[in-house]
Amino acid sequence: MKTNSLSNSALSIGSISDRTGLAPSAIRYYEDEGLIAPGRNASGHRRYARSDIRRLSFVQISQGLGFTIAEIREALSSLPADRAPTKADWSRISRRFGAELDARIARMQLLRTKLDSCIGCGCLSLKTCALYNPRDRAKRLGSGPRYLLGDTPPDRSSAQK
Structure with a gap:
């Protein structure tokens, strides 16, 4: 299990869901597809960076324009993993x-x-x-x-x- 360094501004899956309008199951699916990589807290709960809101918004818009998950994944892979884009x-x-x-x-x-x-x-x-x-x-x-x-x-x- 991957554990990223978490700051006090890390968001729960519920917070990310509220901000993006995505169901938690969709957020977990996008994680499984490698589009986002949340950290984990000491209890093992997912914690998302605020920049994940923009990534997930990009995913939603891109899918609406007909881009595939693979195309979106490739594009997002060019973004830095260690900082907000x-x-x-x-x-x-x-x-x-x-x-x-x-x-x-x-x-x-x-x-x-x-x-x-x-x-x-x-x-x-x-x-x-x-x-x-x-x-x-x-x-x-x-x-x-x-x-x-x-x-x-x-x-x-x-x-x-």
């Missing part, structure tokens, strides 16, 4: 996550544009329909709606014959 520490993570979010936004905008024309078409023109996939030809490109994801469909005129 500084603005510069958080800025490094923000830049990395920001670049990924920009890429996701670009993919979503492209998908929205394609869906606007696809959903509204009523499939009146199979020559331009991004969902039309005769004989499952898109399978060779991978799973999912390949043409909506950006893959180029084969010549539609030969596909309809």
